[in-house]
């Protein structure tokens with residue numbers, strides 16, 4: 009068939025041309041805007057801090073369409089919002105700002121965080137920098153660089169903190185779909201392709217939506233970032249530990265990860281706005297990420313799974329990382345208190 | 359956010375490396391094998407023609423994993439099956455053939471259809487060459503070249519015939535998702551991005567699964583291919599005409615296309631095996647393709663939609679094509695027998 013063949017065509021630049029086209033760039037931004045959980049969270053932050061934002065100077069880093077800057081201009085009264093965008097999208101952001109009569113408050117600057125020049129420092133740095141498993145693609149580095157150069161002493165970071173959440177999980181239907189079928193399909197022996205069958209599980213599954221009933225335990229934040237104190241060098245290797253108590257018997261197939269971020273309030277006594285991308289919240293465009301172990305293990309209520317996670321930033325390809333998981337399944341059964349260990353590393357490339 | 363950023367990264371070869379990797383190539387083949395409708399159709403062809411295949415010489419062009427060749431060797435008694443595969447997959451195909459003890463009957467040849475050399479001509483040429491909208495990626499050209507060079511006078515082509523099917527359709531939820539949201543999202547004016555909003559509809563939507571109740575008429579085969587007489591030059595521009603009678607009132611949003619192929623029987627009085635990828639059959643990995651018009655039109659039972667379709671092969675990028683649709687909506691209402699014309703061209707790139 010033809011479906012598989014484009015990958016072997018010798019003209020990769022065609023895809024590049026295609027994806028970099030005017031409309032496609034915008035389409036990607038429209039798709040993010042259509043993520044209401046994400047966009048409404050930022051809108052809520054502006055609304056619930058509108059009094060405190062009066063006369064403040066703000067920066068919206070990686071502003072895309074400029075939606076957050078427009079919220080600031082229309083729902084609060086900052087003296088100035090610098091909307092910073094590195095891509096050619098900035099050209100259209102300027103048009104959108106004008107179309108919405110915000111050009112006196114919102115100033116669109118095209119450039120990378122490291123390059124832009126402002127007349128002075130800002131009171132608030134807001135950005136939507138999160139990627140899959142929170143850090144993937146490492147836009148957070150630009151945010152930290154902008155913070156260190158342009159945020160006033162005592163200024164506000166939005167998000168203010170962020171966490172990567174993990175849960176041990178079942179993934180029965182995904183596992184069956186990928187593995188059981190291959191035991192002897194059509195009566196033939198496909199074991200020479202077993203490496204490819206394995207490969208279904210060597211990469212994390214992006215865009216996974218875990219059913220809450222497939223969580224074998226209460227999810228835990230395993231890595232937490234304080235956006236005021238986090239340093240670029242900390243990003244090279246982030247470590248987390250976990251101990252999960254299994255609260256329902258089932259099959260352990262691996263771990264599912266997602267993130268949540270907090271926007272602390274500027275108002276005295278105000279509560280933080282939260283954006284959670286987990287299975288108990290409305291799905292976002294990030295969805296969740298599934299890390300499959302190589303071998304399913306039966307687990308029972310009362311068992312525990314302890315271990316660690318390391319996010320190792322790729323030393324060469326700076327937007328990529330490897331997620332390493334190490335775990336012990338501690339059985340609570342009377343006849344044998346056994347312990348099964350597992351370890352697996354998942355490269356995260358697109 | 360980070361999700362959109364990989365498209366602007368200046369390292370397209372990374373994706374290339376990624377997709378061309380050993381496991382990914384195989385994974386694509388495994389995913390096609392997992393398409394049971396497709397694979398079982400070919401299996402059924404071999405089973406129902408097993409008597410006639412005895413001592414025949416066969417070619418399986420673009421054999422991938424070699425599944426069709428293995429069916430031939432295990433379910434019939436051909437004297438030889440040449441399994442031809444241009445990609446490096448051929449290396450694993452050889453292992454699969456050996457693993458299934460078929461190496462005396464199945465000979466794997468790595469090479470393009472134009473390049474391979476056989477000791478003689480073949481009685482049967484079987485191939486799974488179909489792509490989106492039947493022709494996309496034009497693997498069919500290789501099949502025609504192989505036929506003209508290697509198929510004996512009076513030999514059998516599988517598929518023997520093929521047809522592109524079209525139906526006028528509703529696509530309310532897809533339309534709303536893409537357009538209604540953008541009328542004034544979050545109270546802001548996004549008209550400067552309207553070109554991008556339009557672009558949602560300038561390309562066909564691949565991997566669309568139309569609900570049968572969204573078909574506004576009985577589907578029709580608009581282009582038919584006889585695999586015995588079709589010529590490579592015919593592929594440059596394929597024309598079809600249609601007249602649909604609307605059998606349910608609704609909103610015309612565009613057309614949905616898919617294909618079906620026939621495998622004529624070699625047995626006296628035998629019936630052809632069919633593979634249909636439309637909405638009334640079990641979904642295949644091809645799914646269907648949606649062509650959205652720019653403007654929805656209300657239609658009523660008794661109205662008709664007549665027009666034409668042209669598949670124009672790209673003169674430079676030989677795997678690509680443009681699908682042009684022209685249509686007239688002829689209203690049957692008493693007060694005004696109106697006619698609304700529409701025309702639109704859709705480039706089909708990946």
Ligand SMILES: [Ca+2]
Nearest residue numbers: 009010011488
């Ligand atoms: Ca195909």
Ligand SMILES: [Ca+2]
Nearest residue numbers: 138359360361
């Ligand atoms: Ca993002």
